[in-house]
Amino acid sequence: MVTGLSGPGLTEGTDAAMMIADLIDGKDPALVKRFSTSRFSLNQVPKMALQQRQVMSDYAERALPADEIDESDLKIGEGGVGMVRGEHFAVCKDQSGEFNRYSLICTHAGGVVRWNAAAQTWDCQVHGGRYTANGDRFYGLPTV
Numbered sequence: 196m197v198t199g200l201s202g203p204g205l206t207e208g209t210d211a212a213m214m215i216a217d218l219i220d221g222k223d224p225a226l227v228k229r230f231s232t233s234r235f236s237l238n239q240v241p242k243m244a245l246q247q248r249q250v251m252s253d254y255a256e257r258a259l260p261a262d263e264i265d266e267s268d269l270k271i272g273e274g275g276v277g278m279v280r281g282e283h284f285a286v287c288k289d290q291s292g293e294f295n296r297y298s299l300i301c302t303h304a305g306g307v308v309r310w311n312a313a314a315q316t317w318d319c320q321v322h323g324g325r326y327t328a329n330g331d332r333f334y335g336l337p338t339v
């Protein structure tokens with residue numbers, strides 16, 4: 196059984212099915228190491244801790260004071276998470292010059308989104324969900 200494939204699940208699910216078929220046929224598929232439950236070692240713990248620190252920091256940001264965002268200072272393509280008139284928001288000025296102001300909370304499981312200026316998307320690091328500048332689901336798990 197293979198689970199937890201997340202965003203690339205269609206590709207990795209196909210890889211896993213091929214690997215399982217090879218195992219049943221008595222072959223030694225190269226993908227076994229990639230899907231093995233013992234692929235993690237203790238020397239990877241610091242890297243995993245750093246990744247989780249960022250996620251926990253994002254969750255904490257829901258309750259912590261944040262910088263005030265003056266929407267009139269935003270240039271086209273800029274965005275960020277902060278306070279607008281005393282409330283937390285995710286704010287951006289999209290490519291058409293329109294301001295977009297939304298909750299900073301990812302609808303999937305409550306992560307905090309971050310503005311991705313290069314892609315012009317709101318990205319959630321918790322499970323990789325992404326939203327367009329105007330708040331529509333772009334990629335990944337979130338539901339509206």
Ligand code: FES
Pocket residue numbers: 301302303304305306319320321322323324335336337
């Ligand atoms: S909480 Fe944002 S993608 Fe899951």
